[in-house]
Each structure stands twice: as structure tokens, then as C-alpha cells.
Amino acid sequence: MSSSPNLIVPNVSTLGVKEEPGQPLGLFFWICVFWIGLNLFGAIFANVLPLQNPLYENFNAINAAPGLHHLFGTDDLGRDILARVVYGSRVSITVGLGSILIGYGIGAPLGMLAAYRRGRFDAILTTVMYLLLAFPAIIATIAVLSFWTPRSLLKIIVVIGIASIPLVYRVIRTATLSVATKDYVIAAKVQGATDRRILMKELLPNIAPIALSFFLIGVATIIVLEGALAFLGLSVNPPTPSWGNMINEARTVLSQNIWLALFPSLALCLFLIALNFIGDRVRAHFDVAENKL
Amino acid sequence: MSDETLLVVRDLTTTFATGGGDLTAVNHVSFDLARNETLGIVGESGSGKTVLSRTIMGLQPRVNTTVTGSSIIDGFEVVGASENDKRTIWGTEVAMVFQDPMTSLNPVMRIGKQIDEALRVRLGMSRKDAKARAIELLELVGIPSPIERYNAYPGQLSGGMRQRVVIAIALACSPKLLMADEPTTGLDVTIQAQILNLLDELKERLKMSVILVTHDLGVVATRTSRIVVMYAGRIVETGTTREVFHHHRMPYTRALLESSPKVSNKSHTRLVTIPGRPPNLLNLSPGCSFAPRCKYATDQCHTERPELRPSIEPGHTFACWNPLPVNSEATLP
Numbered sequence: 001m002s003s004s005p006n007l008i009v010p011n012v013s014t015l016g017v018k019e020e021p022g023q024p025l026g027l028f029f030w031i032c033v034f035w036i037g038l039n040l041f042g043a044i045f046a047n048v049l050p051l052q053n054p055l056y057e058n059f060n061a062i063n064a065a066p067g068l069h070h071l072f073g074t075d076d077l078g079r080d081i082l083a084r085v086v087y088g089s090r091v092s093i094t095v096g097l098g099s100i101l102i103g104y105g106i107g108a109p110l111g112m113l114a115a116y117r118r119g120r121f122d123a124i125l126t127t128v129m130y131l132l133l134a135f136p137a138i139i140a141t142i143a144v145l146s147f148w149t150p151r152s153l154l155k156i157i158v159v160i161g162i163a164s165i166p167l168v169y170r171v172i173r174t175a176t177l178s179v180a181t182k183d184y185v186i187a188a189k190v191q192g193a194t195d196r197r198i199l200m201k202e203l204l205p206n207i208a209p210i211a212l213s214f215f216l217i218g219v220a221t222i223i224v225l226e227g228a229l230a231f232l233g234l235s236v237n238p239p240t241p242s243w244g245n246m247i248n249e250a251r252t253v254l255s256q257n258i259w260l261a262l263f264p265s266l267a268l269c270l271f272l273i274a275l276n277f278i279g280d281r282v283r284a285h286f287d288v289a290e291n292k293l
Numbered sequence: 294m295s296d297e298t299l300l301v302v303r304d305l306t307t308t309f310a311t312g313g314g315d316l317t318a319v320n321h322v323s324f325d326l327a328r329n330e331t332l333g334i335v336g337e338s339g340s341g342k343t344v345l346s347r348t349i350m351g352l353q354p355r356v357n358t359t360v361t362g363s364s365i366i367d368g369f370e371v372v373g374a375s376e377n378d379k380r381t382i383w384g385t386e387v388a389m390v391f392q393d394p395m396t397s398l399n400p401v402m403r404i405g406k407q408i409d410e411a412l413r414v415r416l417g418m419s420r421k422d423a424k425a426r427a428i429e430l431l432e433l434v435g436i437p438s439p440i441e442r443y444n445a446y447p448g449q450l451s452g453g454m455r456q457r458v459v460i461a462i463a464l465a466c467s468p469k470l471l472m473a474d475e476p477t478t479g480l481d482v483t484i485q486a487q488i489l490n491l492l493d494e495l496k497e498r499l500k501m502s503v504i505l506v507t508h509d510l511g512v513v514a515t516r517t518s519r520i521v522v523m524y525a526g527r528i529v530e531t532g533t534t535r536e537v538f539h540h541h542r543m544p545y546t547r548a549l550l551e552s553s554p555k556v557s558n559k560s561h562t563r564l565v566t567i568p569g570r571p572p573n574l575l576n577l578s579p580g581c582s583f584a585p586r587c588k589y590a591t592d593q594c595h596t597e598r599p600e601l602r603p604s605i606e607p608g609h610t611f612a613c614w615n616p617l618p619v620n621s622e623a624t625l626p
Binding site (some may be wrong): 071117118119149183184186187188189190192193199201202205206208276 | 383
């Protein structure tokens with residue numbers, strides 16, 4: 001057998017180099033990504049998509065069941081549910097993304113700085129944040145939104161965004177703390193790296209997976225919160241659709257029209273499952289311990 | 294201070310404020326280090342050797358820590374210097390090799406970039422020059438096919454290779470003093486020797502001084518010219534390596550030497566241990582800290598602390614009331 005010796009000759013190019021295992025993301029992950037992408041696409045291009053006017057009240061088709069003309073049926077005012085679900089995703093997604101961006105914009109830099117600098121700065125800031133955390137965010141947002149009228153999308157985003165700052169702060173601070181004590185951060189320091197460099201090059205890339213994962217889960221949480229506020233009538237004013245206020249409207253006509261409750265709930269539910277799953281998968285994918293590197 | 298002296302440490306004391314009171318991890322430590330000399334710092338876990346090596350270069354924690362005394366590296370007083378000032382000597386005057394190569398490299402940065410960083414930021418090299426120099430350094434520390442390895446991530450390298458990279462990073466700005474804090478503890482025995490030989494060879498070639506912190510006397514025996522033995526934050530014996538191994542006076546040094554396993558022993562020989570535990574640094578007795586574990590201890594040892602005093606050979610000092618006789622010999626590990 002002339003070819004057999006070749007089998008035991010190690011591949012020179014990989015000698016001494018371990019293959020990176022990296023947990024595979026899996027098919028379901030990509031289905032979830034596709035689903036989120038589809039929702040985002042719908043939210044952005046709702047105007048140009050061949051959808052009916054979400055505000056047009058067709059009194060000839062009230063509480064219609066799903067059919068050819070109205071794929072998801074119509075509500076108690078004869079409005080097309082499909083169009084309203086798609087337009088409704090705009091509110092949910094805008095609030096979800098906008099608020100968490102405010103939370104990260106303020107909470108993340110503070111959390112990283114506090115964990116890196118420690119000392120009095122950290123002690124004071126952390127105490128303040130924990131005090132804020134002790135106050136239930138939902139009550140606070142309900143209180144503020146009840147009095148801060150007229151309500152607008154921007155106000156809702158700002159209020160929820162501010163409420164999310166302590167949460168983001170805590171997650172980022174803890175993540176940074178565990179990285180900041182690693183030898184490679186000290187190693188960078190004794191090579192004369194500046195604080196700014198250490199924060200940007202050593203700490204940030206290493207907390208990025210956790211930050212991204214919590215970002216996605218944060219979006220999901222805030223969408224639920226917006227749904228709850230809309231259900232209580234504290235989100236955008238009707239007739240502008242949002243998933244939350246559609247479910248609220250459906251409550252009164254539940255016995256005649258199951259579809260009005262079903263489709264927005266389903267949209268909300270699937271969107272959240274997809275977000276949470278992606279968030280979790282991303283974390284596991286980058287988690288060195290779980291990969292047994 | 295002569296030109297031959299690189300590092301002067303005087304009365305260096307590091308105190309941590311803890312919930313249980315002040316903990317003095319390094320207690321009035323003084324020694325000198327000459328250029329191109331290798332000094333070994335040995336002691337049990339918790340004897341303060343790591344804190345000492347970090348305090349010497351000004352790397353103590355930012356909070357709840359007080360440092361007094363003096364540590365002068367090539368004319369630069371580290372104690373009391375601001376972080377910004379210390380940054381001017383970190384890397385160029387003094388660099389550090391860490392204990393665990395698994396955690397001392399940034400896992401998400403290519404190793405080449407990690408060497409580049411120092412060169413570009415500290416020495417102001419261009420991207421191209423820095424890359425060429427980084428590859429040179431990788432070659433210097435014995436990494437095969439350095440051009441390909443330049444783009445590898447730490448996760449793709451074995452422990453020994455990573456430690457070589459860590460050394461390459463430490464050497465990037467040609468430091469005059471290299472701190473090696475247990476540089477081989479995280480490695481296989483066969484790799485340990487390779488890394489230690491590499492450090493030795495680089496020290497000669499680059500005319501550095503090296504401080505080798507370890508609990509392994511076998512490591513320091515052949516590779517250091519002088520040894521500092523630490524116990525409970527203090528130096529208890531110091532001298533030339535030969536002197537400390539053959540004519541040690543402090544019973545603790547003897548106990549340390551006896552507890553390292555010897556190849557010449559028959560198999561299944563029980564390992565010799567030091568009875569008792571290292572003392573609680575929060576609650577030290579007024580006497581010699583080693584007295585509770587020492588078989589030669591007298592009443593004086595428990596009530597009065599011995600200061601370092603000279604032995605016969607110049608430069609050999611020890612802190613003990615009841616020293617071993619001068620000609621006492623312990624077998625080399």
C-alpha cells in the first residue's frame with residue numbers, strides 16, 4: 001500500500017494549531033434571524049408593500065374571518081388586521097430599539113467606566129443605579145406617561161429608555177468587572193497602554209457578546225413593556241396601531257372576533273421568541289467556557 | 294547607588310485595607326538588583342511574593358491599598374508616582390510575564406496585533422515596521438513559522454506557544470527589567486524547561502535583569518544568582534543562590550528545601566511537608582511569624598521578632614534567633 005503512510009503524516013499547515021470548535025448556530029437560529037429580518041422589512045417598507053390602508057374602515061366587512069380579501073380578517077371597525085399588524089410592528093420595534101439604544105448609550109459607558117476605575121466613582125454610581133433598580137420600572141413609566149401628555153412615540157422611547165439605564169449599567173458593569181481583572185488587561189497596562197485603549201481594545205471586544213445578547217433580550221423585554229403600556233392605553237394614541245393596543249381592542253370583541261386577538265398576539269409572541277433565542281445563541285456561541293476551548 | 298544597580302527596593306510595604314483590618318502583604322522589604330542579574334523570589338503561596346513583584350513595578354490595586362517605602366527602577370521612583378508617569382516606564386524599563394498564559398492574552402485579538410500595539414503606541418513605529426518587528430520577536434522567542442502565526446488567535450495556540458507570545462509582548466519595548474511571576478506554573482513540565490531556558494538565553498542576549506518569582510526551588514536553583522526567601526510578607530533570608538542552598542541559616546529555608554521532591558529519592562517516598570499553615574496576616578504574633586511551625590522555636594521566638602542580620606558570607610542575611618549552624622547542608626533538590 002503506497003498511499004497508507006500519508007495518512008499518518010500530520011498536516012503541516014495545522015501543526016500546533018488547534019481548530020476552533022465554536023458551537024454551531026444551528027438551523028433554528030437562522031430561521032429566527034430570517035423572521036426578525038422579515039419583521040424589520042415589514043416595519044420599514046409598510047408604506048410600499050401591497051397592504052391595505054390600516055386606518056380605512058370598511059363597514060361592509062366588520063369582524064370578517066380570514067379570507068382572500070383580508071388575509072388575517074378585519075377588526076370590529078372593518079380595518080384590515082394584516083395591515084394593522086404590519087404597521088403595528090413599527091411602533092413596537094421603534095420603541096424596543098430606540099429605548100434600548102438610549103439605555104446602552106448612557107448605561108454602557110458608565111458601567112464600563114465604573115468597573116474599570118472602581119473606587120468612589122463606582123461606589124456612588126452603583127448605589128444610585130441599584131436604588132433606581134429597586135423602584136419598579138413599570139410603575140415608574142406608567143406614572144410618568146400618565147402625566148406627561150400629550151403622549152408621543154418619542155416620549156415613550158425616552159421614558160422607557162431612561163428606565164432601562166440601570167439594567168444595562170448593571171449587566172455591562174458586571175461583565176466588565178470579570179474581564180478587567182484578567183491578566184491580559186493588566187498585561188496591556190504594563191505595556192503602557194492608556195486607559196482609553198484598554199477600554200476600547202481590551203474590554204469592549206470581550207464584553208461585546210454579552211452586550212449584544214443582552215441588547216436583543218432588552219429589545220424583547222421593552223416590546224413587552226410597550227405592549228403592556230399600550231394595553232393600558234398609555235402608548236401611542238389610537239387609531240395608530242401597535243401590537244399592544246390591538247390586543248387591548250380585541251379584548252372587548254373577543255367573543256365575536258378571535259382573529260383580532262390572535263394575530264397581534266402571535267406576531268408579538270413569535271418576534272419575542274426569535275429575539276430571545278438569537279440572544280441566547282449568540283451568548284453561547286461566544287462563550288469560551290461553554291465551548292470548552 | 295552604582296551604575297551597576299538597576300533596581301533599589303527600600304522598606305517597601307504594601308498594606309491592603311480589608312474588612313477584617315489592615316493586611317500587610319509586603320512588610321519592609323529591601324534589596325538591590327544589579328544589571329543583567331537574575332534574582333529569585335521564593336516562598337509559599339500567600340507569602341507576598343506576587344504582591345511584592347507587582348508593587349515593585351507600581352501595579353498594586355487602585356483601591357484600598359497603601360504603599361510606603363521606595364522602589365527605584367533605573368532612577369525612577371515608582372512609589373507615589375502617578376499612573377501616567379508609571380506608564381512611561383512600563384514596557385520600556387520594566388515588563389512582566391504572567392503566570393497563566395491562558396488568561397494573559399486577549400482572546401479576541403490576533404497575537405501579532407497584541408505585539409504591534411506596544412510597538413506602535415510606545416515606540417511610535419509605523420504599521421509596517423511594527424509588523425516586521427513583531428514577526429522578528431515571534432522568531433526570537435522560538436515560534437515556528439512566525440509569519441503565519443502573526444495572524445493566529447491565542448485560542449489556536451498551545452500553552453507553551455502562548456507563553457512564548459507573552460514573552461514576546463513583554464520584550465517588545467526592550468525592557469531593562471523583566472518580572473516573571475511564576476512563568477511556568479501553568480505549563481507542562483517538559484515545556485517548563487524550554488520556557489526557562491528561553492528566558493535565560495534572552496536575558497543574556499538582551500542584557501536584561503530578571504526577577505523570577507516562584508515557589509519551585511528547582512526552578513531557581515540553576516537559573517538565579519541570588520535568592521530572596523519570603524515568609525508572611527517579610528524577607529527571612531537572602532543571599533547568593535549557592536549560599537542559600539548550601540549554608541542557609543533560617544529553618545524556614547531548610548524546610549522549603551526539604552519539601553521539594555528529589556529525583557534521587559526511592560519511589561513511594563513520602564513527600565516532606567511543613568507542618569501547620571502560613572500565618573493569618575491579619576493577626577500576626579509579635580514574634581517570628583514562622584515560630585508556630587518551627588521545631589527550633591524558643592520563647593524568645595514567640596515574643597520578639599528577629600531582624601535580618603548578616604551571616605558569614607557577605608551579602609547573606611537571615612532573620613532568626615536560633616539559626617542553623619553555618620556548616621549545615623541540605624541536599625540540593
